[in-house]
Amino acid sequence: MLGSKPLSKLMKSLLHKYLIALTAYDTLIIFLFLISHPNISAWLFDDVFVKKNGLLYYIDFRPGYPPLGKLPYLFLYNTLNSEESILFYHLITLNVVLTILFKLLKDITAKRKAVILTLTTAFYPPLIWVTIGNPHADLLALLWLLLSIYFIKNKNPMMVGIFSGLGFLTKIYNVMLLLPAFVLFKGWERMVLLSSFLVTFFAVSAPFLALDPLMYLSTFTHHSLRGPSESVFALLDGYFSHTGFRHPTYEATIYAWQFALVYTSSNLDHFRYAWNYPQLRYLSLAFQMIFLLLFSLMAIRASHDAKMLKVISLASLSYFIFSAFWNPILSIPHFILIVLITLDAKIVYQILILIGFAVVDSLHFLVWFPGLPFGVHLGLLVVTVSRAILTSIALYIAAGDRGGGS
Amino acid sequence: MRILKTLSVTLFIIILFTASILCLNLINFIKTDTKIIVSHTHTRVGLPTVIEVPNFNKYDRVYLILNANTPITNIVIKPKDALVPLPLDVEGTEADIAYPILMSKNFFFVANTTSSAQLILYMQPEIPYAVKDFEGKTISEVFGYIENDKEYIGIDVKAVEFSQNGFTQTLLIYPLNEIIQSDFQVEGELKLLEGKIAYVNFILMTDSDLYGFNVAPFTLKSNTSIKFDINAGTRELFNRTGAFLGQRVLFIALSVGLHNKQFSTNETAHARVAIGDIMITNHGKKITIKSHAYYEYDLPYRLYIFHKFQPTLEHILLVLALTLEVFACSYVAVKLWRSEGG
Numbered sequence: 001m002l003g004s005k006p007l008s009k010l011m012k013s014l015l016h017k018y019l020i021a022l023t024a025y026d027t028l029i030i031f032l033f034l035i036s037h038p039n040i041s042a043w044l045f046d047d048v049f050v051k052k053n054g055l056l057y058y059i060d061f062r063p064g065y066p067p068l069g070k071l072p073y074l075f076l077y078n079t080l081n082s083e084e085s086i087l088f089y090h091l092i093t094l095n096v097v098l099t100i101l102f103k104l105l106k107d108i109t110a111k112r113k114a115v116i117l118t119l120t121t122a123f124y125p126p127l128i129w130v131t132i133g134n135p136h137a138d139l140l141a142l143l144w145l146l147l148s149i150y151f152i153k154n155k156n157p158m159m160v161g162i163f164s165g166l167g168f169l170t171k172i173y174n175v176m177l178l179l180p181a182f183v184l185f186k187g188w189e190r191m192v193l194l195s196s197f198l199v200t201f202f203a204v205s206a207p208f209l210a211l212d213p214l215m216y217l218s219t220f221t222h223h224s225l226r227g228p229s230e231s232v233f234a235l236l237d238g239y240f241s242h243t244g245f246r247h248p249t250y251e252a253t254i255y256a257w258q259f260a261l262v263y264t265s266s267n268l269d270h271f272r273y274a275w276n277y278p279q280l281r282y283l284s285l286a287f288q289m290i291f292l293l294l295f296s297l298m299a300i301r302a303s304h305d306a307k308m309l310k311v312i313s314l315a316s317l318s319y320f321i322f323s324a325f326w327n328p329i330l331s332i333p334h335f336i337l338i339v340l341i342t343l344d345a346k347i348v349y350q351i352l353i354l355i356g357f358a359v360v361d362s363l364h365f366l367v368w369f370p371g372l373p374f375g376v377h378l379g380l381l382v383v384t385v386s387r388a389i390l391t392s393i394a395l396y397i398a399a400g401d402r403g404g405g406s
Numbered sequence: 407m408r409i410l411k412t413l414s415v416t417l418f419i420i421i422l423f424t425a426s427i428l429c430l431n432l433i434n435f436i437k438t439d440t441k442i443i444v445s446h447t448h449t450r451v452g453l454p455t456v457i458e459v460p461n462f463n464k465y466d467r468v469y470l471i472l473n474a475n476t477p478i479t480n481i482v483i484k485p486k487d488a489l490v491p492l493p494l495d496v497e498g499t500e501a502d503i504a505y506p507i508l509m510s511k512n513f514f515f516v517a518n519t520t521s522s523a524q525l526i527l528y529m530q531p532e533i534p535y536a537v538k539d540f541e542g543k544t545i546s547e548v549f550g551y552i553e554n555d556k557e558y559i560g561i562d563v564k565a566v567e568f569s570q571n572g573f574t575q576t577l578l579i580y581p582l583n584e585i586i587q588s589d590f591q592v593e594g595e596l597k598l599l600e601g602k603i604a605y606v607n608f609i610l611m612t613d614s615d616l617y618g619f620n621v622a623p624f625t626l627k628s629n630t631s632i633k634f635d636i637n638a639g640t641r642e643l644f645n646r647t648g649a650f651l652g653q654r655v656l657f658i659a660l661s662v663g664l665h666n667k668q669f670s671t672n673e674t675a676h677a678r679v680a681i682g683d684i685m686i687t688n689h690g691k692k693i694t695i696k697s698h699a700y701y702e703y704d705l706p707y708r709l710y711i712f713h714k715f716q717p718t719l720e721h722i723l724l725v726l727a728l729t730l731e732v733f734a735c736s737y738v739a740v741k742l743w744r745s746e747g748g
Binding site: 045048196198251255262 | 414428432435436439440442467469471492493494495496497498499503504506507512514516613614656708710712714715717721722725726728729732733735736739740742743746
């Protein structure tokens with residue numbers, strides 16, 4: 001048994017165990033990619049269009065995501081133009097996401113629980129699906145979200161500002177964390193938080209702001225024209241569609257308000273939506289803001305790190321729970337925030353509820369595949385109501401402090 | 407410490423001041439960044455129709471919207487290089503079938519010079535249907551056709567590029583917007599005048615689904631008429647029956663398909679199809695789509711000139727100043743935080 005001793009030593013090392021687990025996981029993801037071979041490049045029509053017509057993102061053309069969410073894909077498309085390169089970009093991001101999540105969980109709960117929850121997240125189907133075949137900003141946005149939460153816990157306003165800034169420059173929802181962080185920090189910490197957020201924003205945005213600030217700002221503001229989708233609010237408004245009809249790509253070469261002039265709003269098209277009940281839109285926004293503020297204020301009274309993390313996650317979760325817009329990709333940050341708010345629960349209950357979300361979110365994804373026995377309308381109704389019930393259970397669990405966190 | 411605090415407050419005020427000037431400049435630009443011309447012109451098929459595009463700057467965007475039931479043969483820009491057309495692209499495909507603009511025809515240009523220009527349009531007859539490519543690329547020409555005192559709309563579809571599956575598919579779309587009831591019925595007649603078809607289908611389009619019915623098979627010979635009758639009991643191409651009942655059908659369409667294997671290499675891949683009146687019954691209401699082609703008609707249009715922001719030296723300096731001010735303010739804030747034990 002020559003060499004068995006060093007090997008066991010190696011296995012005992014947590015880092016090596018972790019690296020082996022990560023390698024096995026990555027191998028599985030690559031294997032899934034190879035057998036499913038998803039058509040990733042079909043999503044890159046914006047990149048094809050700007051390249052073909054000699055346009056520049058944020059100066060001539062407003063894509064759907066801020067620069068950090070979009071430019072990595074443009075870079076990969078222009079330089080390597082291979083689906084494998086996007087898979088590897090996703091894999092690297094996902095590995096860092098899982099590492100940060102594990103570190104965050106290990107800091108505030110038992111190691112065994114941290115391992116189980118990280119593994120549960122790693123095998124969450126929408127996360128795997130996005131990694132394999134969906135070139136959107138969500139994985140990177142998740143990384144910044146987790147890093148922001150991590151540094152809120154570690155009470156470092158500068159890093160929170162930087163990572164919230166990077167998050168905002170990847171996907172807009174990351175900016176929400178600034179509010180609970182602002183409430184939590186005191187005195188000059190607040191100034192550091194805001195100024196480091198702005199420094200990050202300007203460091204990336206200055207060239208675009210100098211060359212065409214209106215096109216750049218349109219990237220952020222055109223979302224206000226969009227309608228609901230796949231949420232309770234969408235269904236209440238009678239909208240049972242996905243992210244709208246296909247729309248002309250060339251219309252992204254004008255500013256958002258100019259686009260609003262040429263594109264008539266309709267209660268059938270998410271892309272430029274006319275609400276049947278406009279009150280729902282404001283109700284959604286009001287709920288988001290009220291609960292964001294409420295949980296942010298509650299964070300001040302958090303007696304220990306685990307509790308503060310829970311309340312901060314609840315503040316962030318308010319944005320998702322009451323969002324009028326939903327899609328299977330948005331389930332990913334929602335799932336991770338559910339992991340964080342239910343940390344007090346017994347691991348069995350926590351895993352059960354996470355499996356429940358995994359089933360519902362996977363079903364949501366499948367709703368859009370033709371040939372299922374239930375149609376889109378019934379499918380969306382079932383997943384939306386199921387998710388609302390599961391979220392209520394998760395919140396009920398989160399409301400109790402059962403001391404199972406460590 | 408006191409100096410740093412004073413400096414931070416001063417920097418904060420300067421940031422607000424710089425940002426305000428920047429915002430004011432941008433608001434002033436936005437106030438006049440769009441010029442809209444809503445007008446109409448008298449059109450006679452065979453003669454050019456001229457639309458003036460006045461006073462645009464280099465990089466401005468020019469957007470022309472016409473009704474899609476007034477098909478266009480060609481558009482010429484004068485002077486030639488004044489406006490560069492951007493290719494039509496609907497999320498990676500060239501099929502101009504995005505629902506909200508299904509009944510309109512859009513042209514989009516980027517200004518290549520600072521000047522004025524003319525758009526010279528060569529129009530086809532106006533018909534009740536919007537003509538759009540769905541698969542592959544075709545050149546379509548519509549015309550009026552009369553046989554035995556009965557009017558038809560003729561369409562000559564020539565394949566330019568077949569899609570990967572070997573088909574071209576051209577849609578003739580009509581807006582309906584009705585919830586389909588059990589008495590739903592569509593009756594019509596069409597005739598293959600010349601060439602070969604792969605199919606002619608009748609399609610019901612909802613916001614999330616298509617329901618297709620074959621009304622003329624590929625075996626249809628030239629100079630042969632065929633009548634069709636579609637109702638709630640008619641089996642669809644996807645083998646469903648009555649699945650569209652209770653659905654809101656936004657548009658109906660006739661789709662003319664060609665297949666590359668039907669034509670030899672030295673043969674023009676085309677079909678000339680004549681479409682008669684279409685009668686639709688739904689919920690006791692009767693709608694007739696009259697087959698008449700107008701050779702002289704009023705052409706309404708909307709022309710947008712969207713000015714594009716062009717950075718001035720003042721603007722670039724303001725952005726640079728704002729960025730530096732934010733960096734300086736952040737540096738001071740971090741210093742103060744660290745000095746307090748952060």
